[in-house]
Amino acid sequence: MSSPSQPPRSALVAKLTRPVARPLAATYRWVDERMGISDLTHQLLYEAVPRRGAWSYSLGSATLIIIVLQIVTGMFLLWTYVPSTTEAWESLNFIEHHDEFAAIVRGMHLWGAYVLLFVIGLHMIRTFVSGSYKKPRELNWIVGVILFLLVLGLGITGAMLPWDQAAYWTATVVTHVVDYIPFFGNWTQEILRGGPQMGPETLTRFFAIHIWLLPALLVPLIGLHLILLRRHGEHGSWVNYEGVESETEGERATRMAEAEYPYPAVPSDPGYAVPMDLDDFFPSQVFKDATVSFVLVLIIFVMAVVVGAPLERAANPAALNYVPTPEWFFLPLDQLLVQFPQAWMIPVGVFVLPGIGTTLLMLVPFLDRSPEREPWRRPEVMVPALFAILFLIFEALLAVNRLFNL
Amino acid sequence: MTPPTLVAAASPHLVAIPISTGMATALVALLMLTHIQFAAFQQGGYIILAVTDFIGWKGKDARKDRFSKGLVTVLGATFAFGSTLAIFATLILFLGLWSQFFVELVRIMFWPLIVEAIAFVGEIICLYTLYSQWDKLGRVRPLRVGLELLLFINASIQMLAINVVASYMLTPRPSNSLALNLLNPTEIPLELHRFVGNIAFDGAMIALVGGIRLLLAKGPEGKAYGDWIGHYGLVYAVGFTIAQPLIGWEYAKEIQLHAYASWYSMMLGGLSVAFLFQVFLLGAIFTVGIFYLWRRVRASGFRAPTLAVCAALSFASWLLIATPSSLAWSYEDVVAANANVPIWQGGLIIPWGQMIPFKLVALIVFTGVAIVAVTVYLKHVSKGELRWGDAGRGQAAALITVAIAISLMMALMGYIREHSRAPFLITDKVLINQQQNFNPPSSAGPALDGPAGVGIIMPWDSGP
Numbered sequence: 079m080s081s082p083s084q085p086p087r088s089a090l091v092a093k094l095t096r097p098v099a100r101p102l103a104a105t106y107r108w109v110d111e112r113m114g115i116s117d118l119t120h121q122l123l124y125e126a127v128p129r130r131g132a133w134s135y136s137l138g139s140a141t142l143i144i145i146v147l148q149i150v151t152g153m154f155l156l157w158t159y160v161p162s163t164t165e166a167w168e169s170l171n172f173i174e175h176h177d178e179f180a181a182i183v184r185g186m187h188l189w190g191a192y193v194l195l196f197v198i199g200l201h202m203i204r205t206f207v208s209g210s211y212k213k214p215r216e217l218n219w220i221v222g223v224i225l226f227l228l229v230l231g232l233g234i235t236g237a238m239l240p241w242d243q244a245a246y247w248t249a250t251v252v253t254h255v256v257d258y259i260p261f262f263g264n265w266t267q268e269i270l271r272g273g274p275q276m277g278p279e280t281l282t283r284f285f286a287i288h289i290w291l292l293p294a295l296l297v298p299l300i301g302l303h304l305i306l307l308r309r310h311g312e313h314g315s316w317v318n319y320e321g322v323e324s325e326t327e328g329e330r331a332t333r334m335a336e337a338e339y340p341y342p343a344v345p346s347d348p349g350y351a352v353p354m355d356l357d358d359f360f361p362s363q364v365f366k367d368a369t370v371s372f373v374l375v376l377i378i379f380v381m382a383v384v385v386g387a388p389l390e391r392a393a394n395p396a397a398l399n400y401v402p403t404p405e406w407f408f409l410p411l412d413q414l415l416v417q418f419p420q421a422w423m424i425p426v427g428v429f430v431l432p433g434i435g436t437t438l439l440m441l442v443p444f445l446d447r448s449p450e451r452e453p454w455r456r457p458e459v460m461v462p463a464l465f466a467i468l469f470l471i472f473e474a475l476l477a478v479n480r481l482f483n484l
Numbered sequence: 485m486t487p488p489t490l491v492a493a494a495s496p497h498l499v500a501i502p503i504s505t506g507m508a509t510a511l512v513a514l515l516m517l518t519h520i521q522f523a524a525f526q527q528g529g530y531i532i533l534a535v536t537d538f539i540g541w542k543g544k545d546a547r548k549d550r551f552s553k554g555l556v557t558v559l560g561a562t563f564a565f566g567s568t569l570a571i572f573a574t575l576i577l578f579l580g581l582w583s584q585f586f587v588e589l590v591r592i593m594f595w596p597l598i599v600e601a602i603a604f605v606g607e608i609i610c611l612y613t614l615y616s617q618w619d620k621l622g623r624v625r626p627l628r629v630g631l632e633l634l635l636f637i638n639a640s641i642q643m644l645a646i647n648v649v650a651s652y653m654l655t656p657r658p659s660n661s662l663a664l665n666l667l668n669p670t671e672i673p674l675e676l677h678r679f680v681g682n683i684a685f686d687g688a689m690i691a692l693v694g695g696i697r698l699l700l701a702k703g704p705e706g707k708a709y710g711d712w713i714g715h716y717g718l719v720y721a722v723g724f725t726i727a728q729p730l731i732g733w734e735y736a737k738e739i740q741l742h743a744y745a746s747w748y749s750m751m752l753g754g755l756s757v758a759f760l761f762q763v764f765l766l767g768a769i770f771t772v773g774i775f776y777l778w779r780r781v782r783a784s785g786f787r788a789p790t791l792a793v794c795a796a797l798s799f800a801s802w803l804l805i806a807t808p809s810s811l812a813w814s815y816e817d818v819v820a821a822n823a824n825v826p827i828w829q830g831g832l833i834i835p836w837g838q839m840i841p842f843k844l845v846a847l848i849v850f851t852g853v854a855i856v857a858v859t860v861y862l863k864h865v866s867k868g869e870l871r872w873g874d875a876g877r878g879q880a881a882a883l884i885t886v887a888i889a890i891s892l893m894m895a896l897m898g899y900i901r902e903h904s905r906a907p908f909l910i911t912d913k914v915l916i917n918q919q920q921n922f923n924p925p926s927s928a929g930p931a932l933d934g935p936a937g938v939g940i941i942m943p944w945d946s947g948p
């Protein structure tokens with residue numbers, strides 16, 4: 079669209095491009111009349127977002143972009159990868175030695191997963207600190223927690239697919255630990271392994287879980303997350319609501335009346351339905367989102383080229399002295415497991431404590447129901463969360479220490 | 485390089501320092517324990533300085549600005565004294581009294597010590613720039629906070645380097661690989677333990693200043709400031725101590741795996757008495773600390789039933805389970821009482837790491853109760869319920885008590901760590917009684933790990 083303030087295009091350029099531009103524009107109009115692309119784009123791009131703290135709101139879209147990257151690189155990997163215990167390792171070994179492009183794609187899939195888990199963690203911390211889970215966004219927080227669990231699931235199932243030593247023994251440990259689930263342990267173990275022992279079916283099952291079961295849950299849930307986000311509008315962070323407590327009724331009413339789409343958020347704690355200062359999603363927020371996502375994708379690419387993805391020797395069930403090391407995002411859990419020296423206590427470490435942690439995480443919006451958004455006025459959630467995060471970091475570091483010194 | 489013993493033997497004109505092994509050990513210990521208190525104060529202080537200056541700037545809080553300026557002045561002075569102690573320790577005590585150990589250590593740890601020396605220079609530059617240009621730098625606040633962070637990083641690098649040395653002495657790797665020796669089994673646990681502990685210790689020292697100021701304050705303004713300082717320090721002191729039992733537990737586990745004799749002596753043998761005293765001190769820190777939190781809220785006229793319950797719980801577990809009389813003195817006593825069987829068979833042993841339950845129960849109670857107490861207290865603070873200046877002499881005494889307990893705790897930990905290796909200075913490698921250069925290695929002692937003075941371990945060297 080051209081606006082009056084735009085400088086006129088050079089006549090020469092216009093003349094030169096006309097033969098291409100005209101039919102293109104006509105085609106676009108034809109399609110648009112039938113599909114309403116312009117309307118849709120307008121609807122998607124033109125909304126208000128909070129102005130302050132906007133860089134931190136780009137973590138959600140960065141997560142989204144990396145998930146898309148994972149889907150694309152995953153599709154490319156499927157061109158070569160063979161999901162069978164006899165050929166999975168061979169096919170990746172072939173990539174590593176004879177197909178540079180695919181090796182980079184494989185590296186991007188691995189580093190993409192690492193960066194994704196990191197960024198999703200930051201996104202969670204940011205929405206937690208800013209109190210974004212509060213009324214009316216409680217359900218979106220819960221959807222977020224489920225998304226996080228699904229991404230973790232994708233991470234662990236993906237680690238098993240190369241069927242090298244690391245993959246095989248990770249799969250062995252994971253399916254062994256599952257056996258500790260009270261009552262259903264054996265049953266779940268057999269479902270995952272495809273029988274009482276590890277075997278060809280085990281890989282087939284983890285492959286199926288990784289490439290369709292979890293994505294089939296993930297993609298619609300991301301859709302729901304975004305629909306809910308659009309419905310309530312971005313809450314942003316507490317800095318956008320400074321002074322709501324001292325506002326007069328009149329001031330608040332004016333703010334509500336003048337609210338731009340998609341605000342005001344309903345239902346809402348009084349004062350928090352509309353951020354104080356708004357900005358346009360396009361181009362302001364889109365620019366920030368694009369910048370952050372671009373930098374992250376660049377990091378993923380560089381790591382893929384420089385470090386790549388490891389491939390150990392092919393799986394060897396007879397190599398009993400092999401010590402599997404978990405992926406870094408499971409290190410805290412691995413260390414937690416070591417705290418329980420007796421076999422009968424293992425379920426406490428693997429299921430009870432993480433289960434309590436996950437349940438508490440889901441219940442955060444219902445445990446912290448005050449309208450207060452400022453983090454230092456919410457010590458009741460901030461202090462325990464700080465300890466929880468420190469605990470996870472400490473456990474991970476101690477796990478590194480232990481594994482390095484085995 | 486020729487080993488120092490040989491130098492002494494070959495050069496009769498070199499006079500040995502006429503001091504007994506026991507005296508030498510006591511001197512080194514005294515100096516090192518004092519030095520550690522200063523070093524911990526610096527490293528923990530820098531991060532508290534950066535955090536306080538930052539939140540003072542963002543929150544436009546004049547009290548925090550005043551505090552930051554005071555803290556930087558103190559840190560400048562304590563640094564001067566503390567580093568003099570360190571240099572004295574290295575030049576005179578280590579080289580003079582423990583020369584074998586020192587030469588061997590420098591051979592293995594040459595590179596970490598070089599890194600430490602460089603970071604020491606970095607610390608001097610940052611600290612004295614801040615010290616002398618505080619107000620001017622205040623005009624460019626991000627720069628000042630950045631410099632404070634840099635200062636903290638420099639001190640942390642030094643702590644890392646010295647932790648590598650200290651942990652190596654307890655759990656050395658039988659190898660010439662620098663990487664393996666750097667990341668030896670107790671390096672990370674010690675790092676975490678000290679990192680958290682230093683902040684707690686600093687908080688305690690700040691609380692001490694607050695307590696003394698409260699007692700000595702003349703006018704309401706001085707009292708309000710002392711009250712606030714005390715509260716501010718105590719939150720760091722108790723808050724960070726909460727993480728210590730867990731980290732300490734995992735640290736002990738690595739020692740159990742990699743230096744069993746030391747672990748045995750600490751947990752079950754002769755030093756377990758010192759460990760009982762340590763649990764007792766921890767009980768004092770938490771109980772008196774939580775008592776302060778409760779009374780401080782009450783002093784401003786608000787009821788705080790949860791804090792009262794926390795204080796009572798902590799007190800009960802302190803009295804009932806964290807006193808030496810409630811705990812088996814040592815494992816030998818447990819065995820002598822035929823109590824070294826599982827608790828469900830009438831014994832004292834719980835499955836959790838085959839431990840005697842009291843210590844563990846006390847640690848769990850203290851940790852849980854303290855998390856709740858700090859959270860509830862901060863909620864009162866965030867609601868603006870506390871008026872600074874309301875605190876009385878009781879709270880001042882509590883602040884001072886917590887500070888003394890934490891300081892004693894640090895010294896005790898140092899004592900335990902250094903004694904747990906006995907008779908070694910470096911586990912399985914260097915004996916304490918091999919130290920004096922007039923005192924040749926006893927035939928009963930183990931040989932040094934390779935001939936001493938063979939050469940510095942380089943980053944590219946690998947084991948064994």
Ligand code: HEM
Binds near residue numbers: 201215
């Ligand atoms: C597949 C993973 C996820 C994707 C693609 C995703 C995407 C997004 C996007 C694009 C936004 C808006 C921009 C922003 O505020 O950052 C958002 C907001 C939000 N997300 Fe996520 N997210 C994911 C996971 C999570 C998780 C794990 C949680 C928390 C447990 C979470 C909780 C929230 C909340 C509460 C908001 C609203 C923020 C506000 O309004 O201030 N999300 N998400």
